[in-house]
Amino acid sequence: MTDPLRLGIAGLGTVGVGTVRIIRQKAKLLAARAGRPIQIIAVSARSRNKERGVNLSGYAWEDDPVTLAQRDDIDVFVELMGGSEGSAKDATEAAIAAGKDVVTANKALLAHHGHALALAAEEAGCAIRFEAAVAGGIPVIKALSEGLAGNEITRVMGVMNGTCNYILTRMQAEGLGYNALFEEAGKLGYLEADPNLDVGGIDAGHKLALLAAIAFGTQVDFDAVELEGIENITIEDIRHAADMGYRIKLLGVCQMTGRGLEQRMSPCLVPDNSPLGQLEGGTNMCVLEGDNVEQIVLRGPGAGMGPTASAVMADVMDIARGFRMPVFGQPAAGLVRAAPARAVTPAPYYLRLGLEDKPGALAKVTAVLGEAGVSINRMRQYRHVDSTAPVLIVTHKTTRAALDMALEAMSRLDVMIAEPVALRIESV
Numbered sequence: 001m002t003d004p005l006r007l008g009i010a011g012l013g014t015v016g017v018g019t020v021r022i023i024r025q026k027a028k029l030l031a032a033r034a035g036r037p038i039q040i041i042a043v044s045a046r047s048r049n050k051e052r053g054v055n056l057s058g059y060a061w062e063d064d065p066v067t068l069a070q071r072d073d074i075d076v077f078v079e080l081m082g083g084s085e086g087s088a089k090d091a092t093e094a095a096i097a098a099g100k101d102v103v104t105a106n107k108a109l110l111a112h113h114g115h116a117l118a119l120a121a122e123e124a125g126c127a128i129r130f131e132a133a134v135a136g137g138i139p140v141i142k143a144l145s146e147g148l149a150g151n152e153i154t155r156v157m158g159v160m161n162g163t164c165n166y167i168l169t170r171m172q173a174e175g176l177g178y179n180a181l182f183e184e185a186g187k188l189g190y191l192e193a194d195p196n197l198d199v200g201g202i203d204a205g206h207k208l209a210l211l212a213a214i215a216f217g218t219q220v221d222f223d224a225v226e227l228e229g230i231e232n233i234t235i236e237d238i239r240h241a242a243d244m245g246y247r248i249k250l251l252g253v254c255q256m257t258g259r260g261l262e263q264r265m266s267p268c269l270v271p272d273n274s275p276l277g278q279l280e281g282g283t284n285m286c287v288l289e290g291d292n293v294e295q296i297v298l299r300g301p302g303a304g305m306g307p308t309a310s311a312v313m314a315d316v317m318d319i320a321r322g323f324r325m326p327v328f329g330q331p332a333a334g335l336v337r338a339a340p341a342r343a344v345t346p347a348p349y350y351l352r353l354g355l356e357d358k359p360g361a362l363a364k365v366t367a368v369l370g371e372a373g374v375s376i377n378r379m380r381q382y383r384h385v386d387s388t389a390p391v392l393i394v395t396h397k398t399t400r401a402a403l404d405m406a407l408e409a410m411s412r413l414d415v416m417i418a419e420p421v422a423l424r425i426e427s428v
C-alpha cells in the first residue's frame with residue numbers, strides 16, 4: 001500500500017463528527033477502495049473540551065484553523081466550520097497558499113468567493129472539492145461535472161433546502177400555519193444559526209449558484225440569483241394550490257438564455273403528481289437536463305450528519321485515488337462572467353385575490369388582466385369569508401412583466417381587500 005492520505009479537519013460539529021466517524025469506523029473499506037489509508041492527523045474547533053461523542057485522542061489539536069491548514073504533515077485541509085467570511089475563508093486561503101488540497105461543505109464560502117478561490121487553487125496546483133456543499137448526500141456535483149460532461153446543459157432545477165421543504169410539506173400535511181412549523185423546525189434543530197439563510201432562500205440560492213457555474217461554465221455569481229423565501233407562504237395558499245392540483249416548493253431554476261444566465265430561487269407551484277411535487281420532508285431533489293441525456297432526477301437526503309459526511313468522504317476518496325479535476329469542472333481562468341438575466345421566460349401563474357363582496361368586483365379584475373394581455377386558464381371563487389371573496393386564478397403562460405402590469409392596475413381598483421399573491425407555476 002502507498003502512503004496514507006493525511007487530513008486536517010477544521011470543524012467538529014454535525015458534519016465534522018460525521019466525517020471523523022466514517023474515517024474511524026470504515027478505515028479498512030476506505031483503504032481498500034482508495035489503495036491507501038485515510039488518516040486524520042489534526043483537528044480544530046472552537047472549544048477543545050466539548051464532548052463530541054467521538055474519540056479524538058489520537059489526533060493533534062489546533063486552536064487556530066489557519067495553523068491547522070498550514071501544517072506540514074497534512075495533505076488535505078477539510079473545512080467543516082461554515083460561514084462565508086472569517087476563519088473558514090482565512091484557513092481555506094492559507095491551505096491553498098501552503099499547497100494543500102481542500103475539501104469543504106461550505107456553500108456560503110464558495111457562493112461568495114468560489115471564483116477567486118478556484119483561481120488561486122488552480123494556480124497553486126491544488127484541488128477544491130465541495131460535493132457536500134450542495135444537496136447534502138446527493139452526489140449532484142459529480143453527476144453534473146463528470147456524469148454529464150458530454151452534454152450541453154439546458155436547465156438545472158431543484159429543491160435544495162431540506163428545512164423549507166420540511167416546513168412546506170408539514171404545512172400541507174397538518175394544515176398548520178407557517179409560524180407553527182417554523183417553530184417546530186427550530187425545535188428539531190433544522191434551522192441554520194441564522195434561520196433567514198434557510199427560509200429566506202439564501203442557503204438554497206448559494207447551492208444553485210454553484211450548480212450554475214458548473215452547468216454553464218460561468219463564474220459563480222450568487223449576487224445575480226433572484227431570491228425569494230417562503231416566509232409569506234400561507235396555509236391558504238398551500239390549500240388552494242392543492243385544490244388546483246399543485247404543491248408549493250422552494251424551487252431553484254437556472255438556465256442559459258439568449259439574454260444571459262437566469263438564476264432564480266423562489267416559491268413555485270409544481271404539479272402534485274410530478275417527482276418534485278411528491279417530494280416530502282427534508283429530502284432534496286435535483287433535476288438535471290442536458291441535450292443528449294434529456295433529464296436526470298436525483299433524490300436523497302439534503303442534510304444531516306451521515307448524508308453530508310458521506311459526500312465529504314466522496315471528495316476525500318477522489319483525492320486519495322489521485323483523481324483531479326478543475327474546481328468548477330473546467331479551468332477557472334476560462335470561466336466566463338455571464339450577463340445576469342431576469343427570469344422572463346413565460347409561465348402560467350397562480351393568483352390568489354381577496355375581493356370585496358359586491359357586484360362587478362370580479363369583472364373589474366378580469367378586465368384588468370385582459371388589458372395586460374394575461375389570459376385566464378382556470379378560475380375558482382370560494383365561499384365568502386367576512387364579506388371577502390377569495391378568488392383563485394390560474395393564468396395561461398404569460399410574462400412576469402405582463403402580470404406585474406396587471407397587479408399594478410389591480411392595486412388601484414376599489415375592490416381589492418388583500419394584497420394579491422402571485423406564484424409562478426413551473427413546468428417540470
Ligand code: NAP
Pocket residue numbers: 010011012013014015016044045046047048050063065080081082083087088105106107108132133136302303304305308
Ligand atoms: P456546526 O454543527 O455548527 O459545526 C461547526 C463546527 O465548526 C463546530 O465544531 C465549531 O466549533 C467549529 N467552528 C466554528 N467556527 C470556528 C472557528 N472560528 N474556529 C474553529 N472552529 C470553528 O455546523 P455543521 O452543521 O457541521 O456545518 C458545517 C459546514 O457544513 C457548514 O458550511 C454547513 O453549511 C455545511 N453543511 C452542513 C450540513 C448539515 O446538515 N449540517 C449539510 C450540508 C452542508 P465548536 O463545536 O467548538 O463550536
Ligand code: HSE
Pocket residue numbers: 133135136160161162163164190191192198203302303304
Ligand atoms: N440548512 C440546510 C437545509 C442544510 O435545510 O437544507 C443543508 O445544507
